[in-house]
Amino acid sequence: CETRHVGEGFVDLTRINLSLFLHTRLYFLLEHVPLKAPVIAAHRATMSDPEGGGESSLYTPPPEVRGMISLDREAFSRTVTVPALRVQKEVLGKLVKSLKKVALHLPGVKRVLEDDDKHRLLLLDPTRVSSPSSFGETETQALEKLGVPLELHSHELRLTYGNLKADEVLRAVLPEGQDVTSGFSRVGHVAHLNLREHQLPYKNLIGQVIMDKNSGVTCVVNKTNTIDSTFRTFQMEVLAGDGNMVVKVRENGLPYEFDFSRVYWNPRLSTEHERVVGLLQPGDTVMDVFAGVGPFAIPAAKRGCNVLANDLNPESHRWLSHNCRLNKVEHRLRVFNMDGRAFIRGPLREALPALMKGTAGIHIVMNLPALALEFLDAFQGLLGQEPDQNQSVSILPEVHCYGFSKEGDPSRDIVERASRSLGISLDGHCSIHMVRNVAPNKEMMCISFSLSKDVLFSNVIEAPKRQKCEEPE
Numbered sequence: 001c002e003t004r005h006v007g008e009g010f011v012d013l014t015r016i017n018l019s020l021f022l023h024t025r026l027y028f029l030l031e032h033v034p035l036k037a038p039v040i041a042a043h044r045a046t047m048s049d050p051e052g053g054g055e056s057s058l059y060t061p062p063p064e065v066r067g068m069i070s071l072d073r074e075a076f077s078r079t080v081t082v083p084a085l086r087v088q089k090e091v092l093g094k095l096v097k098s099l100k101k102v103a104l105h106l107p108g109v110k111r112v113l114e115d116d117d118k119h120r121l122l123l124l125d126p127t128r129v130s131s132p133s134s135f136g137e138t139e140t141q142a143l144e145k146l147g148v149p150l151e152l153h154s155h156e157l158r159l160t161y162g163n164l165k166a167d168e169v170l171r172a173v174l175p176e177g178q179d180v181t182s183g184f185s186r187v188g189h190v191a192h193l194n195l196r197e198h199q200l201p202y203k204n205l206i207g208q209v210i211m212d213k214n215s216g217v218t219c220v221v222n223k224t225n226t227i228d229s230t231f232r233t234f235q236m237e238v239l240a241g242d243g244n245m246v247v248k249v250r251e252n253g254l255p256y257e258f259d260f261s262r263v264y265w266n267p268r269l270s271t272e273h274e275r276v277v278g279l280l281q282p283g284d285t286v287m288d289v290f291a292g293v294g295p296f297a298i299p300a301a302k303r304g305c306n307v308l309a310n311d312l313n314p315e316s317h318r319w320l321s322h323n324c325r326l327n328k329v330e331h332r333l334r335v336f337n338m339d340g341r342a343f344i345r346g347p348l349r350e351a352l353p354a355l356m357k358g359t360a361g362i363h364i365v366m367n368l369p370a371l372a373l374e375f376l377d378a379f380q381g382l383l384g385q386e387p388d389q390n391q392s393v394s395i396l397p398e399v400h401c402y403g404f405s406k407e408g409d410p411s412r413d414i415v416e417r418a419s420r421s422l423g424i425s426l427d428g429h430c431s432i433h434m435v436r437n438v439a440p441n442k443e444m445m446c447i448s449f450s451l452s453k454d455v456l457f458s459n460v461i462e463a464p465k466r467q468k469c470e471e472p473e
Protein backbone atom coordinates (compact mmCIF):
# COMPACT_ATOMS: atom_id res chain seq x y z
CA CYS A 1 0.00 0.00 0.00
CA GLU A 2 1.28 3.43 -0.78
CA THR A 3 0.67 6.04 1.88
CA ARG A 4 1.11 9.71 1.51
CA HIS A 5 0.94 12.06 4.46
CA VAL A 6 -0.54 15.27 3.21
CA GLY A 7 -1.11 16.91 6.52
CA GLU A 8 -4.56 18.40 6.48
CA GLY A 9 -6.16 17.43 3.17
CA PHE A 10 -8.78 20.07 2.56
CA VAL A 11 -11.40 19.64 -0.07
CA ASP A 12 -13.61 22.32 -1.44
CA LEU A 13 -17.10 21.31 -0.36
CA THR A 14 -18.65 22.79 -3.45
CA ARG A 15 -16.85 20.21 -5.59
CA ILE A 16 -18.14 17.19 -3.75
CA ASN A 17 -20.49 15.10 -5.80
CA LEU A 18 -23.84 14.79 -4.05
CA SER A 19 -24.04 11.00 -4.01
CA LEU A 20 -20.52 10.78 -2.62
CA PHE A 21 -21.54 13.38 -0.08
CA LEU A 22 -24.42 11.21 1.08
CA HIS A 23 -22.06 8.31 1.65
CA THR A 24 -19.44 10.48 3.19
CA ARG A 25 -18.87 11.45 6.74
CA LEU A 26 -17.17 14.71 7.41
CA TYR A 27 -15.05 15.65 10.29
CA PHE A 28 -13.74 19.03 11.11
CA LEU A 29 -10.61 20.17 12.76
CA LEU A 30 -12.05 22.25 15.51
CA GLU A 31 -9.88 25.25 14.81
CA HIS A 32 -10.57 25.39 11.06
CA VAL A 33 -13.27 27.08 9.11
CA PRO A 34 -16.03 24.75 8.00
CA LEU A 35 -16.13 25.77 4.33
CA LYS A 36 -12.84 24.13 3.59
CA ALA A 37 -13.14 21.12 5.77
CA PRO A 38 -11.03 17.96 5.47
CA VAL A 39 -13.16 15.17 4.13
CA ILE A 40 -13.15 11.48 4.74
CA ALA A 41 -14.36 9.79 1.61
CA ALA A 42 -15.90 6.69 3.09
CA HIS A 43 -16.73 4.72 -0.04
CA ARG A 44 -19.07 1.87 0.22
CA ALA A 45 -16.98 -1.23 0.60
CA THR A 46 -16.72 -4.36 2.53
CA MET A 47 -14.07 -5.05 5.01
CA SER A 48 -14.50 -7.50 7.77
CA ASP A 49 -14.78 -5.91 11.14
CA PRO A 50 -12.00 -7.03 13.46
CA GLU A 51 -14.21 -6.49 16.49
CA GLY A 52 -16.93 -8.64 15.01
CA GLY A 53 -19.31 -5.74 14.56
CA GLY A 54 -20.30 -6.62 11.01
CA GLU A 55 -19.12 -5.08 7.76
CA SER A 56 -17.79 -1.56 7.70
CA SER A 57 -17.33 0.48 4.58
CA LEU A 58 -14.02 2.05 3.76
CA TYR A 59 -12.64 0.93 0.46
CA THR A 60 -14.30 -0.44 -2.60
CA PRO A 61 -12.49 -0.56 -5.89
CA PRO A 62 -13.48 2.08 -8.45
CA PRO A 63 -16.73 1.19 -10.26
CA GLU A 64 -14.88 1.14 -13.61
CA VAL A 65 -13.42 -2.27 -12.78
CA ARG A 66 -16.85 -3.88 -13.13
CA GLY A 67 -16.86 -6.20 -16.16
CA MET A 68 -13.06 -6.30 -16.45
CA ILE A 69 -12.00 -9.43 -18.37
CA SER A 70 -8.25 -9.08 -18.33
CA LEU A 71 -6.76 -8.18 -14.96
CA ASP A 72 -5.52 -4.59 -14.71
CA ARG A 73 -4.26 -4.32 -11.14
CA GLU A 74 -3.59 -0.60 -11.37
CA ALA A 75 -7.29 0.09 -12.05
CA PHE A 76 -8.08 -0.95 -8.47
CA SER A 77 -6.05 1.86 -6.91
CA ARG A 78 -7.92 4.53 -5.05
CA THR A 79 -7.03 7.25 -2.59
CA VAL A 80 -8.97 7.57 0.62
CA THR A 81 -8.55 10.09 3.35
CA VAL A 82 -8.55 8.84 6.90
CA PRO A 83 -8.45 10.63 10.24
CA ALA A 84 -5.32 10.38 12.34
CA LEU A 85 -4.13 11.31 15.81
CA ARG A 86 -0.70 12.81 16.37
CA VAL A 87 0.73 10.99 19.33
CA GLN A 88 3.91 11.24 21.40
CA LYS A 89 6.11 8.21 20.73
CA GLU A 90 6.26 7.14 24.39
CA VAL A 91 2.50 6.77 24.87
CA LEU A 92 1.76 5.15 21.52
CA GLY A 93 1.60 1.55 22.82
CA LYS A 94 -0.90 2.38 25.55
CA LEU A 95 -2.99 4.51 23.25
CA VAL A 96 -3.22 1.85 20.53
CA LYS A 97 -4.59 -0.56 23.14
CA SER A 98 -7.21 1.92 24.32
CA LEU A 99 -8.25 2.89 20.78
CA LYS A 100 -8.22 -0.55 19.18
CA LYS A 101 -11.92 -0.36 18.34
CA VAL A 102 -11.52 2.81 16.31
CA ALA A 103 -8.02 2.33 14.90
CA LEU A 104 -7.71 1.54 11.21
CA HIS A 105 -7.76 -2.17 10.38
CA LEU A 106 -7.03 -2.81 6.73
CA PRO A 107 -5.06 -5.83 5.51
CA GLY A 108 -1.56 -4.80 4.49
CA VAL A 109 -1.89 -1.23 5.76
CA LYS A 110 0.28 0.09 8.59
CA ARG A 111 -1.81 2.07 11.00
CA VAL A 112 1.11 3.74 12.78
CA LEU A 113 3.28 6.07 10.71
CA GLU A 114 6.31 8.12 11.59
CA ASP A 115 5.60 11.85 11.78
CA ASP A 116 8.77 13.33 13.28
CA ASP A 117 11.40 12.22 15.79
CA LYS A 118 9.03 12.51 18.72
CA HIS A 119 5.63 11.84 17.17
CA ARG A 120 3.75 9.14 15.37
CA LEU A 121 0.47 9.25 13.48
CA LEU A 122 -2.15 6.71 14.52
CA LEU A 123 -4.56 6.16 11.62
CA LEU A 124 -8.20 5.74 12.55
CA ASP A 125 -11.14 4.06 10.88
CA PRO A 126 -13.16 6.82 9.19
CA THR A 127 -16.32 4.78 9.43
CA ARG A 128 -16.02 4.99 13.22
CA VAL A 129 -14.38 8.35 13.75
CA SER A 130 -15.70 11.41 11.94
CA SER A 131 -15.08 14.09 14.57
CA PRO A 132 -13.51 14.33 18.05
CA SER A 133 -16.94 13.66 19.51
CA SER A 134 -16.93 10.17 17.91
CA PHE A 135 -14.68 8.86 20.66
CA GLY A 136 -16.42 7.04 23.49
CA GLU A 137 -15.98 7.92 27.12
CA THR A 138 -13.14 5.48 27.86
CA GLU A 139 -11.33 6.49 24.68
CA THR A 140 -11.64 10.20 25.55
CA GLN A 141 -10.39 9.51 29.06
CA ALA A 142 -7.41 7.55 27.72
CA LEU A 143 -6.54 10.40 25.36
CA GLU A 144 -6.71 12.92 28.19
CA LYS A 145 -4.73 10.74 30.59
CA LEU A 146 -1.96 10.17 28.06
CA GLY A 147 -1.88 13.86 27.15
CA VAL A 148 -2.80 13.30 23.51
CA PRO A 149 -4.50 16.37 21.98
CA LEU A 150 -8.03 15.66 20.81
CA GLU A 151 -7.27 16.95 17.34
CA LEU A 152 -7.90 14.99 14.20
CA HIS A 153 -5.51 15.25 11.28
CA SER A 154 -6.22 13.88 7.86
CA HIS A 155 -4.05 11.42 6.06
CA GLU A 156 -4.33 10.26 2.49
CA LEU A 157 -3.92 6.57 1.89
CA ARG A 158 -3.36 5.12 -1.52
CA LEU A 159 -5.08 1.76 -1.44
CA THR A 160 -4.28 -0.68 -4.17
CA TYR A 161 -5.16 -4.10 -5.53
CA GLY A 162 -2.77 -5.47 -2.90
CA ASN A 163 -5.09 -4.33 -0.08
CA LEU A 164 -8.08 -6.28 -1.35
CA LYS A 165 -8.98 -9.87 -0.65
CA ALA A 166 -9.75 -12.19 -3.58
CA ASP A 167 -13.50 -12.09 -3.01
CA GLU A 168 -13.47 -8.28 -2.75
CA VAL A 169 -11.75 -8.05 -6.14
CA LEU A 170 -14.11 -10.56 -7.72
CA ARG A 171 -17.20 -8.96 -6.23
CA ALA A 172 -16.14 -5.66 -7.78
CA VAL A 173 -15.49 -7.20 -11.20
CA LEU A 174 -18.22 -9.78 -11.79
CA PRO A 175 -21.75 -8.66 -12.65
CA GLU A 176 -23.64 -7.34 -9.64
CA GLY A 177 -26.10 -9.74 -8.05
CA GLN A 178 -24.34 -12.82 -9.39
CA ASP A 179 -22.68 -15.37 -7.23
CA VAL A 180 -18.96 -14.79 -6.72
CA THR A 181 -17.24 -17.95 -5.64
CA SER A 182 -13.57 -17.69 -5.01
CA GLY A 183 -13.59 -21.06 -3.21
CA PHE A 184 -11.26 -23.73 -4.51
CA SER A 185 -9.57 -26.94 -3.50
CA ARG A 186 -5.86 -26.84 -3.21
CA VAL A 187 -3.54 -29.72 -4.03
CA GLY A 188 0.08 -28.67 -3.55
CA HIS A 189 0.72 -25.60 -5.69
CA VAL A 190 -2.41 -26.20 -7.82
CA ALA A 191 -5.69 -24.46 -7.03
CA HIS A 192 -8.61 -26.26 -8.55
CA LEU A 193 -11.85 -24.39 -9.32
CA ASN A 194 -15.20 -25.56 -10.47
CA LEU A 195 -16.54 -22.45 -12.20
CA ARG A 196 -20.18 -21.94 -13.08
CA GLU A 197 -21.45 -20.84 -16.46
CA HIS A 198 -21.76 -17.13 -15.60
CA GLN A 199 -18.20 -17.02 -14.30
CA LEU A 200 -16.62 -18.44 -17.45
CA PRO A 201 -16.14 -15.10 -19.28
CA TYR A 202 -13.98 -14.05 -16.30
CA LYS A 203 -12.17 -17.36 -15.89
CA ASN A 204 -8.63 -16.11 -16.60
CA LEU A 205 -9.06 -13.07 -14.37
CA ILE A 206 -10.46 -15.28 -11.58
CA GLY A 207 -7.48 -17.64 -11.96
CA GLN A 208 -5.01 -14.77 -11.82
CA VAL A 209 -6.66 -13.27 -8.72
CA ILE A 210 -6.65 -16.64 -6.92
CA MET A 211 -2.98 -17.01 -7.74
CA ASP A 212 -2.11 -13.47 -6.61
CA LYS A 213 -3.96 -13.80 -3.32
CA ASN A 214 -2.83 -17.24 -2.22
CA SER A 215 0.85 -17.62 -1.58
CA GLY A 216 2.27 -20.88 -2.85
CA VAL A 217 -0.37 -21.27 -5.58
CA THR A 218 1.45 -21.16 -8.94
CA CYS A 219 -1.15 -22.83 -11.14
CA VAL A 220 -4.94 -22.44 -11.25
CA VAL A 221 -7.11 -24.92 -13.14
CA ASN A 222 -10.82 -25.24 -13.86
CA LYS A 223 -12.62 -28.55 -14.08
CA THR A 224 -14.04 -28.87 -17.60
CA ASN A 225 -15.98 -32.12 -17.34
CA THR A 226 -17.41 -34.49 -14.78
CA ILE A 227 -15.15 -37.13 -13.31
CA ASP A 228 -13.82 -39.58 -15.88
CA SER A 229 -15.68 -42.86 -15.46
CA THR A 230 -12.71 -45.17 -15.10
CA PHE A 231 -9.85 -43.45 -13.38
CA ARG A 232 -11.79 -40.82 -11.45
CA THR A 233 -9.78 -38.00 -12.95
CA PHE A 234 -11.30 -35.00 -14.68
CA GLN A 235 -10.19 -32.86 -17.58
CA MET A 236 -8.98 -29.45 -16.63
CA GLU A 237 -8.08 -26.20 -18.25
CA VAL A 238 -5.20 -24.07 -17.00
CA LEU A 239 -6.53 -20.59 -16.15
CA ALA A 240 -3.38 -19.03 -14.76
CA GLY A 241 0.18 -19.93 -13.93
CA ASP A 242 2.80 -22.30 -15.22
CA GLY A 243 0.59 -25.31 -16.03
CA ASN A 244 2.87 -27.61 -14.04
CA MET A 245 0.59 -30.33 -12.64
CA VAL A 246 3.18 -32.44 -10.86
CA VAL A 247 2.45 -31.66 -7.23
CA LYS A 248 4.06 -32.43 -3.89
CA VAL A 249 1.63 -32.79 -1.01
CA ARG A 250 1.72 -34.11 2.53
CA GLU A 251 -1.08 -36.11 4.05
CA ASN A 252 -1.05 -37.24 7.66
CA GLY A 253 2.65 -36.44 7.83
CA LEU A 254 3.74 -38.36 4.72
CA PRO A 255 4.88 -36.91 1.38
CA TYR A 256 3.27 -37.83 -1.95
CA GLU A 257 4.05 -36.71 -5.48
CA PHE A 258 1.89 -37.16 -8.55
CA ASP A 259 0.55 -35.56 -11.71
CA PHE A 260 -2.71 -34.04 -10.48
CA SER A 261 -4.19 -34.02 -14.00
CA ARG A 262 -3.77 -37.78 -14.51
CA VAL A 263 -4.54 -39.48 -11.19
CA TYR A 264 -7.15 -39.32 -8.46
CA TRP A 265 -6.40 -37.34 -5.31
CA ASN A 266 -8.90 -35.93 -2.86
CA PRO A 267 -7.62 -33.87 0.08
CA ARG A 268 -11.00 -34.37 1.80
CA LEU A 269 -10.25 -38.05 2.41
CA SER A 270 -7.27 -37.56 4.72
CA THR A 271 -9.31 -38.23 7.88
CA GLU A 272 -10.73 -41.41 6.38
CA HIS A 273 -7.29 -42.62 5.34
CA GLU A 274 -6.08 -41.96 8.88
CA ARG A 275 -9.08 -43.75 10.42
CA VAL A 276 -8.56 -46.94 8.43
CA VAL A 277 -4.79 -46.97 8.90
CA GLY A 278 -5.48 -46.57 12.63
CA LEU A 279 -7.22 -49.98 12.58
CA LEU A 280 -4.04 -51.73 11.43
CA GLN A 281 -1.37 -53.46 13.50
CA PRO A 282 2.28 -53.92 12.49
CA GLY A 283 2.59 -57.29 10.73
CA ASP A 284 -0.95 -57.16 9.28
CA THR A 285 -1.44 -57.58 5.54
CA VAL A 286 -3.31 -54.94 3.57
CA MET A 287 -4.64 -55.50 0.07
CA ASP A 288 -5.70 -52.24 -1.54
CA VAL A 289 -7.80 -53.02 -4.62
CA PHE A 290 -8.17 -49.38 -5.84
CA ALA A 291 -5.03 -47.87 -4.37
CA GLY A 292 -4.62 -44.63 -6.35
CA VAL A 293 -1.22 -43.12 -5.61
CA GLY A 294 -1.11 -44.75 -2.18
CA PRO A 295 -2.86 -42.77 0.60
CA PHE A 296 -3.94 -46.03 2.34
CA ALA A 297 -1.12 -48.26 1.12
CA ILE A 298 1.88 -46.06 1.95
CA PRO A 299 0.92 -45.22 5.58
CA ALA A 300 -0.05 -48.88 6.10
CA ALA A 301 3.42 -49.96 4.98
CA LYS A 302 4.97 -47.22 7.13
CA ARG A 303 3.07 -48.71 10.07
CA GLY A 304 4.78 -52.03 9.49
CA CYS A 305 2.09 -53.79 7.44
CA ASN A 306 2.80 -55.85 4.32
CA VAL A 307 0.89 -54.32 1.45
CA LEU A 308 -0.35 -55.40 -1.96
CA ALA A 309 -1.59 -52.30 -3.76
CA ASN A 310 -3.31 -52.20 -7.12
CA ASP A 311 -4.66 -49.60 -9.54
CA LEU A 312 -5.89 -49.92 -13.10
CA ASN A 313 -4.69 -46.47 -14.13
CA PRO A 314 -1.09 -46.84 -15.40
CA GLU A 315 -0.34 -43.30 -14.19
CA SER A 316 -1.57 -44.10 -10.66
CA HIS A 317 0.52 -47.26 -10.73
CA ARG A 318 3.59 -45.25 -11.78
CA TRP A 319 3.14 -42.60 -9.06
CA LEU A 320 2.28 -45.26 -6.48
CA SER A 321 5.65 -46.92 -7.20
CA HIS A 322 7.29 -43.49 -7.03
CA ASN A 323 5.67 -42.76 -3.65
CA CYS A 324 6.86 -46.11 -2.30
CA ARG A 325 10.42 -45.05 -3.05
CA LEU A 326 9.79 -41.53 -1.75
CA ASN A 327 8.58 -42.96 1.56
CA LYS A 328 11.18 -45.77 1.58
CA VAL A 329 8.65 -48.59 1.91
CA GLU A 330 9.46 -50.59 -1.25
CA HIS A 331 10.39 -53.63 0.88
CA ARG A 332 6.88 -53.79 2.36
CA LEU A 333 4.78 -52.92 -0.67
CA ARG A 334 4.11 -54.74 -3.96
CA VAL A 335 2.30 -52.77 -6.63
CA PHE A 336 0.01 -54.12 -9.38
CA ASN A 337 -1.58 -52.53 -12.43
CA MET A 338 -4.72 -54.49 -13.26
CA ASP A 339 -8.49 -54.41 -13.02
CA GLY A 340 -9.73 -54.75 -9.42
CA ARG A 341 -11.58 -57.99 -10.17
CA ALA A 342 -8.46 -59.51 -11.74
CA PHE A 343 -6.46 -58.38 -8.69
CA ILE A 344 -8.94 -60.06 -6.33
CA ARG A 345 -9.02 -63.24 -8.40
CA GLY A 346 -5.22 -63.17 -8.93
CA PRO A 347 -2.64 -61.84 -6.44
CA LEU A 348 -5.15 -61.47 -3.59
CA ARG A 349 -6.50 -65.02 -3.97
CA GLU A 350 -2.98 -66.46 -4.17
CA ALA A 351 -1.90 -64.73 -0.94
CA LEU A 352 -5.06 -65.43 1.06
CA PRO A 353 -4.88 -69.16 2.04
CA ALA A 354 -1.48 -68.87 3.74
CA LEU A 355 -2.44 -65.60 5.46
CA MET A 356 -5.68 -67.12 6.80
CA LYS A 357 -3.68 -69.81 8.57
CA GLY A 358 -1.69 -67.17 10.43
CA THR A 359 -2.61 -64.83 13.25
CA ALA A 360 -1.90 -61.37 11.82
CA GLY A 361 -4.82 -59.26 10.57
CA ILE A 362 -5.80 -59.22 6.87
CA HIS A 363 -7.48 -56.07 5.55
CA ILE A 364 -8.94 -55.56 2.10
CA VAL A 365 -9.54 -51.90 1.21
CA MET A 366 -11.85 -51.04 -1.69
CA ASN A 367 -12.20 -47.31 -2.26
CA LEU A 368 -13.96 -46.80 -5.57
CA PRO A 369 -17.25 -45.60 -4.08
CA ALA A 370 -19.34 -45.56 -7.24
CA LEU A 371 -18.53 -49.18 -8.12
CA ALA A 372 -16.72 -51.03 -5.35
CA LEU A 373 -19.85 -52.68 -3.88
CA GLU A 374 -20.36 -54.40 -7.22
CA PHE A 375 -16.87 -55.87 -7.06
CA LEU A 376 -17.77 -57.77 -3.86
CA ASP A 377 -19.17 -60.67 -5.90
CA ALA A 378 -15.57 -61.45 -6.88
CA PHE A 379 -15.17 -62.92 -3.36
CA GLN A 380 -17.92 -65.49 -3.88
CA GLY A 381 -16.25 -68.88 -4.13
CA LEU A 382 -12.83 -67.21 -4.30
CA LEU A 383 -11.18 -70.12 -2.47
CA GLY A 384 -13.68 -72.72 -3.66
CA GLN A 385 -11.05 -74.46 -5.79
CA GLU A 386 -8.47 -74.60 -3.00
CA PRO A 387 -7.31 -78.22 -2.57
CA ASP A 388 -7.37 -78.07 1.23
CA GLN A 389 -10.53 -76.02 1.56
CA ASN A 390 -11.46 -77.76 4.79
CA GLN A 391 -8.29 -76.42 6.32
CA SER A 392 -8.56 -74.87 9.73
CA VAL A 393 -8.78 -71.15 9.19
CA SER A 394 -7.52 -69.03 12.07
CA ILE A 395 -8.24 -65.59 10.73
CA LEU A 396 -10.74 -64.09 8.27
CA PRO A 397 -10.05 -61.08 6.05
CA GLU A 398 -11.71 -57.82 7.06
CA VAL A 399 -13.14 -55.86 4.10
CA HIS A 400 -13.51 -52.05 4.12
CA CYS A 401 -15.60 -51.23 1.08
CA TYR A 402 -16.84 -47.76 0.06
CA GLY A 403 -20.08 -46.76 -1.58
CA PHE A 404 -22.14 -43.69 -2.39
CA SER A 405 -25.76 -43.58 -1.36
CA LYS A 406 -28.58 -41.20 -2.21
CA GLU A 407 -31.16 -43.09 -0.17
CA GLY A 408 -32.96 -41.72 2.89
CA ASP A 409 -31.32 -44.43 5.00
CA PRO A 410 -27.84 -44.69 3.48
CA SER A 411 -26.60 -47.28 6.01
CA ARG A 412 -29.41 -49.64 5.19
CA ASP A 413 -28.94 -49.07 1.46
CA ILE A 414 -25.23 -49.89 1.63
CA VAL A 415 -25.79 -53.02 3.74
CA GLU A 416 -28.43 -54.25 1.28
CA ARG A 417 -26.30 -53.62 -1.79
CA ALA A 418 -23.19 -55.19 -0.24
CA SER A 419 -25.25 -58.24 0.85
CA ARG A 420 -26.70 -58.65 -2.66
CA SER A 421 -23.29 -58.50 -4.27
CA LEU A 422 -21.72 -60.87 -1.74
CA GLY A 423 -24.65 -63.32 -1.89
CA ILE A 424 -25.05 -63.40 1.89
CA SER A 425 -26.82 -61.12 4.36
CA LEU A 426 -24.51 -58.75 6.22
CA ASP A 427 -27.34 -57.43 8.39
CA GLY A 428 -26.02 -57.43 11.96
CA HIS A 429 -22.59 -58.66 10.80
CA CYS A 430 -20.98 -55.41 9.68
CA SER A 431 -20.21 -51.89 10.80
CA ILE A 432 -21.00 -48.76 8.82
CA HIS A 433 -19.10 -45.52 8.88
CA MET A 434 -20.36 -42.28 7.35
CA VAL A 435 -17.30 -40.82 5.56
CA ARG A 436 -18.56 -37.53 4.16
CA ASN A 437 -21.38 -35.73 2.51
CA VAL A 438 -20.39 -35.56 -1.17
CA ALA A 439 -23.32 -33.53 -2.48
CA PRO A 440 -26.80 -32.64 -1.22
CA ASN A 441 -28.44 -36.00 -0.45
CA LYS A 442 -25.38 -38.01 -1.41
CA GLU A 443 -23.29 -39.69 1.25
CA MET A 444 -20.02 -41.56 1.00
CA MET A 445 -20.13 -44.58 3.33
CA CYS A 446 -17.72 -47.33 4.35
CA ILE A 447 -18.95 -50.79 5.21
CA SER A 448 -16.59 -53.08 7.15
CA PHE A 449 -17.16 -56.80 7.64
CA SER A 450 -15.35 -60.14 7.89
CA LEU A 451 -15.34 -62.24 4.73
CA SER A 452 -16.94 -65.44 5.93
CA LYS A 453 -15.84 -68.95 5.00
CA ASP A 454 -19.34 -69.43 3.53
CA VAL A 455 -18.59 -66.75 0.95
CA LEU A 456 -14.97 -67.65 0.26
CA PHE A 457 -15.42 -71.40 -0.01
CA SER A 458 -18.81 -71.45 -1.75
CA ASN A 459 -19.10 -73.25 -5.07
CA VAL A 460 -20.15 -70.24 -7.12
CA ILE A 461 -19.02 -70.41 -10.74
CA GLU A 462 -17.74 -66.98 -11.75
CA ALA A 463 -20.04 -65.26 -14.22
CA PRO A 464 -18.50 -62.79 -16.68
CA LYS A 465 -19.12 -59.21 -15.50
CA ARG A 466 -20.10 -56.21 -17.49
CA GLN A 467 -18.55 -53.06 -16.09
CA LYS A 468 -21.15 -50.39 -15.41
CA CYS A 469 -20.33 -46.82 -16.22
CA GLU A 470 -19.60 -44.76 -13.18
CA GLU A 471 -21.73 -41.90 -12.05
CA PRO A 472 -19.81 -38.63 -11.63
CA GLU A 473 -19.20 -37.41 -8.10
Ligand SMILES: C[S@@+](CC[C@H](N)C(=O)[O-])C[C@H]1O[C@@H](n2cnc3c(N)ncnc32)[C@H](O)[C@@H]1O
Pocket (backbone or CB within 6 Å): 230, 231, 232, 263, 264, 265, 266, 269, 289, 290, 291, 292, 293, 294, 295, 296, 310, 311, 312, 313, 316, 338, 339, 340, 341, 367, 368, 369
Ligand atom coordinates in the same frame (compact mmCIF):
# COMPACT_ATOMS: atom_id res chain seq x y z
C1 LIG B 1 -11.63 -43.07 -5.62
S1 LIG B 1 -10.04 -43.46 -6.18
C2 LIG B 1 -9.32 -43.94 -4.65
C3 LIG B 1 -7.84 -43.82 -4.64
C4 LIG B 1 -7.22 -43.97 -3.25
N1 LIG B 1 -7.47 -45.29 -2.70
C5 LIG B 1 -7.73 -42.89 -2.32
O1 LIG B 1 -8.30 -43.23 -1.30
O2 LIG B 1 -7.52 -41.71 -2.60
C6 LIG B 1 -10.32 -44.96 -7.04
C7 LIG B 1 -9.10 -45.49 -7.78
O3 LIG B 1 -9.52 -46.68 -8.43
C8 LIG B 1 -8.89 -46.75 -9.70
N2 LIG B 1 -9.77 -47.63 -10.53
C9 LIG B 1 -10.87 -47.30 -11.22
N3 LIG B 1 -11.42 -48.38 -11.79
C10 LIG B 1 -10.65 -49.42 -11.43
C11 LIG B 1 -10.71 -50.82 -11.69
N4 LIG B 1 -11.68 -51.34 -12.43
N5 LIG B 1 -9.76 -51.58 -11.14
C12 LIG B 1 -8.76 -51.08 -10.39
N6 LIG B 1 -8.63 -49.76 -10.13
C13 LIG B 1 -9.57 -48.95 -10.65
C14 LIG B 1 -8.80 -45.33 -10.17
O4 LIG B 1 -7.76 -45.19 -11.10
C15 LIG B 1 -8.54 -44.59 -8.85
O5 LIG B 1 -7.17 -44.42 -8.65
